[in-house]
Amino acid sequence: MKKLVVKKGTECMACLECVQACSKAFYKEFHPDYSCIQIVAKGAGAKPMTCIQCGKCAKVCEHEAITQNPKTGVYMINKKLCVSCGKCVEVCPMKVMVLKEGSTASKCIACGICVKACPMDILEIVEK
Secondary structure (H helix, E strand, O other), X not given: OEEEEEOOOOOEOOOOHHHHHHHHHHHOOOOHHHOOOEEEEEOOXXXXXXXXXXXXXXXXXXXXXXXXXXXXXXXXXXXXXXXXXXXHHHHOOOOOOEEOOOOOEEOOOXXXXXXXXXXXXXXXXXXX
């Protein structure tokens, strides 16, 4: 399974470059709420929150708009089937599902855009 992870032993400086890259890729604008990676405060530092590809979003989707790619293991949203109900957003344990008003839901697809944007090189796409 392909996953976006934070490298062990690294620290985030909360520059939000990854957040900006993600929101611009999905929505063509920088808005922290539209990013599928979130930076949260952790003690005196910051921690990136990433999709763990748990599939809870797919389980609650009544329209079968979220399915797992059999080759990569990544859960993907079919924009044609998504009705923007928000149930997937509510159930996401990492709080990284996005639902912008007037749009369909979006989630991390392990594309690597945030990895390339991180100046600290703390993010990576791995096979688990």
